[in-house]
Amino acid sequence: MYQSDITQFLNQLKEQKPTLEAEQRQGRALLWDKAPTDLDERARQQASKVEQTPYVYYQNF
Numbered sequence: 001m002y003q004s005d006i007t008q009f010l011n012q013l014k015e016q017k018p019t020l021e022a023e024q025r026q027g028r029a030l031l032w033d034k035a036p037t038d039l040d041e042r043a044r045q046q047a048s049k050v051e052q053t054p055y056v057y058y059q060n061f
Contacts, residue, residue: 014020037045
């Protein structure tokens with residue numbers, strides 16, 4: 001059965017480092033998988049937001 005070079009490389013990598021997928025999942029959980037915020041917390045965050053000027057590099061005080 002034909003396997004591309006990339007598939008062969010990935011299979012070899014997984015054989016050499018069997019913990020690779022678990023490490024990738026830990027990294028994803030660290031950066032991306034966040035617990036959802038409740039509605040009260042979200043409303044509080046939106047209410048405390050500071051209005052940003054249209055052009056942030058020019059502040060006309």
